[in-house]
Amino acid sequence: MTSTTIEFRNLSKQYKDVLAVSNFSAQVQSGRVTGFLGPNGAGKSTALRCLLGLVNPTVGEALIKGGPYSALSNPIKEVGAVLDSRGFHPGLTALQNLKVMASASGIDFSRIQEVLKVVDLEGATNKRTKGFSLGMKQRLSLAIAMLGDPEILILDEPANGLDPIGIVWLREFVRKLASEGRTILVSSHQLAEMQNTVDDVLIINKGILVAQGSIDEIRQGKSLEEAFLELTLGRSA
Amino acid sequence: MKHLLQSEIRKLIYLRSNWLLLLWSGVFAALGTVAPIVVLNSERQNMGMGFSGTNTPEGINAVFANAAGGYLFALIMGILIMTNEYRHGTAVGTFLVTPKRSTVLYAKLISASIAGFVVQLFSYLMAVLSGFVALNFYEPHAPVPMELLWKVFRASALSGLVLGVVGVGLGALVKNQVAAVTGAVIWTLIVEGLIVAFVESIGKYLPAGAITGLVDVDFGENDFNFTIDNYLTPGPAILVLLAYAAVFSVLAMRTTLRRDLD
Numbered sequence: 284m285t286s287t288t289i290e291f292r293n294l295s296k297q298y299k300d301v302l303a304v305s306n307f308s309a310q311v312q313s314g315r316v317t318g319f320l321g322p323n324g325a326g327k328s329t330a331l332r333c334l335l336g337l338v339n340p341t342v343g344e345a346l347i348k349g350g351p352y353s354a355l356s357n358p359i360k361e362v363g364a365v366l367d368s369r370g371f372h373p374g375l376t377a378l379q380n381l382k383v384m385a386s387a388s389g390i391d392f393s394r395i396q397e398v399l400k401v402v403d404l405e406g407a408t409n410k411r412t413k414g415f416s417l418g419m420k421q422r423l424s425l426a427i428a429m430l431g432d433p434e435i436l437i438l439d440e441p442a443n444g445l446d447p448i449g450i451v452w453l454r455e456f457v458r459k460l461a462s463e464g465r466t467i468l469v470s471s472h473q474l475a476e477m478q479n480t481v482d483d484v485l486i487i488n489k490g491i492l493v494a495q496g497s498i499d500e501i502r503q504g505k506s507l508e509e510a511f512l513e514l515t516l517g518r519s520a
Numbered sequence: 521m522k523h524l525l526q527s528e529i530r531k532l533i534y535l536r537s538n539w540l541l542l543l544w545s546g547v548f549a550a551l552g553t554v555a556p557i558v559v560l561n562s563e564r565q566n567m568g569m570g571f572s573g574t575n576t577p578e579g580i581n582a583v584f585a586n587a588a589g590g591y592l593f594a595l596i597m598g599i600l601i602m603t604n605e606y607r608h609g610t611a612v613g614t615f616l617v618t619p620k621r622s623t624v625l626y627a628k629l630i631s632a633s634i635a636g637f638v639v640q641l642f643s644y645l646m647a648v649l650s651g652f653v654a655l656n657f658y659e660p661h662a663p664v665p666m667e668l669l670w671k672v673f674r675a676s677a678l679s680g681l682v683l684g685v686v687g688v689g690l691g692a693l694v695k696n697q698v699a700a701v702t703g704a705v706i707w708t709l710i711v712e713g714l715i716v717a718f719v720e721s722i723g724k725y726l727p728a729g730a731i732t733g734l735v736d737v738d739f740g741e742n743d744f745n746f747t748i749d750n751y752l753t754p755g756p757a758i759l760v761l762l763a764y765a766a767v768f769s770v771l772a773m774r775t776t777l778r779r780d781l782d
Binding site: 329335338339352353355359362364367370371373375379382383384386387389427 | 523524526527530531534535536537604608609610612613614615616617618619620778780781782
């Protein structure tokens with residue numbers, strides 16, 4: 284029995300003369316991996332930032348567990364987010380960045396070594412992050428997201444810029460998290476990867492929801508890429 | 521709030537650039553006392569400009585009043601505390617941990633105030649120590665009264681507390697670190713200095729003018745063409761500085777609470 288963990292209700296976001304998200308309504312079920320797909324500029328990141336309280340919606344709302352992100356009692360212990368490969372200071376080491384985040388939320392520092400182990404960054408603990416590769420930065424972002432051992436994970440293009448080894452590592456990482464029963468909402472351009480990873484799919488194009496359902500419902504016997512192109516470009520395979 | 525403040529203090533301690541800034545504040549402040557000692561004594565002996573040397577109380581006042589002059593670095597520290605969040609994208613992580621932005625702002629204002637105080641305390645100590653060392657090369661010199669050192673310390677400490685807060689407000693408003701720091705340097709070292717020096721009726725209400733009033737030390741009108749009578753007395757000067765802190769705190773709050781983080 285699943286329940287709705289994340290909900291977008293008639294969400295719209297207008298930036299001056301650009302409507303980034305338009306009347307977007309969708310649900311994400313608990314304990315499932317949901318792929319959030321759409322072309323560049325479709326409004327995925329804006330919708331996720333509205334969900335996390337970083338961007339104010341023009342109209343509508345985005346809810347986690349029935350309320351806004353800001354209403355969560357201890358957000359980092361309930362929701363982990365990776366929005367881009369930044370989010371930590373390049374002049375600090377991985378350990379220092381994690382200590383800053385942990386101390387802000389009252390998380391015991393013993394958790395830091397655990398998350399560094401989970402993302403395979405134990406060897407770079409005391410290295411300044413400005414010397415990190417993109418893959419290492421993504422792993423550190425994931426480590427920060429995992430600090431509070433949250434049941435919900437929101438990942439915005441986590442595979443961006445990763446090499447094939449990094450992509451394989453990320454796939455296994457997401458699968459492991461999913462097997463632990465966490466709710467995962469992940470946006471990505473890696474359609475082949477998503478096809479093998481997600482349970483449900485949301486497809487957004489030009490700020491508008493164009494499809495929502497289980498991966499099988501969306502694919503209808505085709506590949507996810509073919510279904511995606513049909514839905515976003517109206518192109519038949 | 522306690523956790524958030526601890527996190528902000530960690531950021532301050534971990535960043536090497538903050539320690540470098542502290543070091544520079546000390547060098548700048550030390551030059552502020554050593555340079556006039558050299559100049560005053562050289563002028564007196566060699567150029568006959570008529571300034572009082574360090575063998576007079578006015579000369580000593582002119583030298584040690586500069587020990588409060590490192591406040592620019594307290595302002596920059598406050599700017600960095602805020603703009604680092606935008607420059608390096610850490611604002612996203614900060615606001616994800618603490619979505620109530622006003623709480624983040626309060627923590628930043630408090631940590632910037634503490635940082636500003638530390639900067640001014642360090643630069644004051646460096647300036648005073650360097651001044652005493654330099655005076656030894658120009659004996660005999662007039663005594664350095666404790667009252668003078670206390671007045672300058674009071675101005676240093678209060679200006680540090682306030683300008684750290686002003687820096688956070690400025691950083692929240694401008695966001696672009698280079699623009700905010702450059703603007704603060706140009707304003708403090710050039711524009712404000714000129715206004716305070718030449719339009720005292722306005723200058724006394726600017727931060728530098730209020731700090732001068734708070735120092736409350738006269739150099740002697742005949743010797744340096746400067747009289748403290750043209751500035752606010754310490755009480756109103758403190759109120760003016762606190763007003764700046766309040767205005768910039770409100771600015772920081774209003775801009776940060778409303779801003780989208782893209």
